[in-house]
Amino acid sequence: MKSKIIIIAAIVMLIAIMGYMAWDLFLSAPPEAKNPWEYKVGDLKRVDSSILNYIEMKPFKPEMEEVHGVDVDSSGTIYVVGKNRVGIFGRDGNLKNSFPISGIGTCITMRNQLIYVGILDHIELFNMSGDRIKRWKRTAPGSVITSIAVNGNDVFLADAGNKMVYRYTAAGKLLNRIGQKDTVQNIPGFVIPSPYFDLAIGKDRTLWVVNPGRHSFEHYTMEGHLLNSWGSASNSTAGFCGCCNPTNFALLNDGSFVTSEKGIERIKIYSNEGVYRELVATPEMFAEGVKGLDLAVDPQGRILVLDPAKNQVRVFVRK
Amino acid sequence: MFRKSREFWLLLLLMLLAGSSFAIQRFPRPEFETGYQQPETMLPGPRAEIMAVVDLAVLILALSAVSWMVLKKRSRKGVFWVSMFSLVYFGFYREGCICAVGSVQNVTLALFDPTYPIPLTVLAFFIIPLIFTLFFGRTFCAGVCPFGAMQDLVAFRPKTINSKVDAALGMMPYLYLGLAVLFAATGTDFIICRYDPFVGIFRINAGFSMLLFAAILLLTGIFIARPYCRYLCPYGVLLNWISRFSYRHMTITPAECINCRLCENSCPYGAIKIPNSVKYAETRRQRVRKLMFITLLFPFLMVGGGWAGSRLQETFAGVNRTVKLAKELLVSDQNGQDVESFEIKAFRSSGKPLTEVYQEARIILHRFLIGGWILGAFLGLTTGLMVAGKLLENHQSDYVPDKGACLSCARCTDYCPVMGNTMPTELNHKA
Ligand code: SF4
Ligand code: SF4
DSSP: OHHHHHHHHHHHHHHHHHHHIIIIIIISOOOSSOTTTOOOOOHHHHOOGOOOOOOOOOOOOOEEEEEEEEOTTTTTTEEEEEEEEEEEETTOOOOOEEEEEEEEEEEEEEEEEEEEEEEETTEEEOOOOOOEEEEEEOOTTTEEEEEEEEEEEEEEEETTTTTTTEEEHHHHHSEEEEEEOOOOTTOOOHHHHHHHHOEEEEETSSSEEGGGGGTTEEEEEETOOOEEEEOOBBSSSTTTOSOOOOOOOEEESSOEEEEEEEEOEEEEETTTOOOOOOOOEEGGGSSSOOOEEEEEETTEEEOOEEEETTTTTEEEEEE | OOHHHHHHHHHHHHHHHHHHHTTTSSSSSOOOOSOOOOOOOOOOOOHHHHHHHHHHHHHHHHHHHHHHHHIIIIOOOOOOOHHHIIIIIIIIIITSOHHHHHHHHHHHHHHHTTTTTOOHHHHHHHHHHHHHHHHHHSSHEEEEEEHHHHHHHOOOOOOOHHHHHHHHHHHHHHHHHHHHHHHHHSSSSHHHHHOOOSSSHHHTOOOOHHHHHHHHHHHHHHHHHHHHHTTTHHHHHHHHHHHHSSSSSSOOSOOOOOOOTTTTOOOOOOEEOBBBBOOOOEEEOHHHHHHHHHHHHHHHHHHHHHHHHHHHHHHTTTTTTHHHHHHHHHHHHHHHHSSSSSHHHHHHHHOOOOOHHHHHHHHHHHHHHHHHHHHHHHHHHHHHHHHHHTOOOOOSSSOOTTTTOOOOOOTGGOOOOOSSOOOOOHHHHHH
């Protein structure tokens, strides 16, 4: 009896195999209409926005043709740079001052009553009234300055074109280069496939630089010694995906990181040890394909997001 | 130097202008260089030609060794070890390719498409086992085919299958062979390779469905010995036919069968013909009636089968890529679909005229019409032969292997108590 059951089961399995072959050959559905190799991030973009601890406040428009960089000073004054113009705004977005610049402003920083503006391949220094104080000469051919950070007497420039960070004195003297590939010092070198390359000064006065092609943050001393790094490439919310992310970042007042990404447009927070904490803004809140969402954090901990697609400074505050 | 720097500024100016005129571009991009050194593309070198000769030599040696083990030494052990060697060499080392089973398709394609250059090794792998079978029975199946060896390894508890079920399932290899030939002849697909259950194991690399297929087959093989050989293998059909006319087929007994019945259940494949004891004498009238029935049965089955096959023309042709594409294009153009398949998009971008695809599809459809008729008639013929074989069964007094179905594995020889070192030739003829 047992033997009969086994035989019947075995025959059924054999017939099932034959049936599968016939089905696969003659009846299986035609190939999917879509490109099977298409790069699809639609599913990754879907996030439940009820989990957010931040809400968006009323944004403001800097009224310039293209916006590229944003910064906030210790009093909460907001500085925005874009094509041919710099705008200075109060905490609520009321225009305080505005002055022209000659070219596409790519990044901006205000320290020690000086406004440092990156204009494509060089930087220019302005006073608060908009008078140009100095124009630094270009560091290297092919430079594309994408971020400026000032630490006391040191000025750091991120050059996406040459995949390098430069350390200058406030007087404009080049002191050293940071991030050059160095196997002895274990420095991997910056991988910058697209023009998004950001840096910032940490709470402990050390330098944080994003290495987007490696989906990581690298931590350097002023002299350019690599201290540590964090970050991982992943399709999950906790990681960075695509060819090169994050594109921009800023440091919160407690030293944690606010990051922005392209491809899957979102703003996230990581602890100062690089542990993913939360989402600030989901992809649905941004126009598809927007890139270079520059970030700044004001003294009250509000996160300012410069949205080039909407031409707005968007403000996110903790609930 | 000066020229270089002037060029640079000009370039920069151009980039700036471009940047301002196309608002989508943030600013001129840096070079898309990561410093990564692209390694040189490494192509695996072709296999040395001498290795093809080695393969052929191994095939011939293995066939000779098994034939000797079966016919001269009557040693199951010997057959087993040669089959293990073949499993390692033709299976795992040669990764199941080149294989005699699949070569049926290459030979068919070469016959129907003169532009297809069939490699000589493939041709040899197709023909040599058939030649050995013509002389010594299916010794290829016994110890050289890696598919057979693989299944033999798992045949732990073979059970006897009801003869009617066995006969019904036994029709499947004919259908599979017919379809394989039809699809190869029309240049549609090599379905034996597509549904090869063992190659994924040999290459330690297979899709989920193929692995599942292999797993089910091996699981089934524990209780139904060699299920692929008996109920699927298309090459086995050819070997079966040729083995019936083999010059020197193995026998169960080395001398005279004493009808002790010890070997009766020894064959795990049910390939032993049991003596049909008393055969009543037929009257002349009965005999004539039977013959008339058979004579009428053949044309009926063949024409009926052919007609049914021709009705399936579109189903068969639907497997062909060109016909499939033509159908999709037709539906897409008639219904104006929003989302077109990848194949249609690829076709449209190729710039090939629509009429050309339709024309090609029409020719292929016509081939499937003829192919459907031939396939149906072939299946009708094999069914007829099976029925005729049953009706015209002759009286038989000894236990003998069914020369078509016997895989010459030599298992049954161990069960025969009759001693004898040489095999009398007359037994051959009885078998
Ligand atoms: S029947 Fe087919 S698969 Fe089985 S041993 Fe023979 S050739 Fe190989
Ligand atoms: S030699 Fe033939 S009859 Fe004997 S056990 Fe093997 S397959 Fe069966």
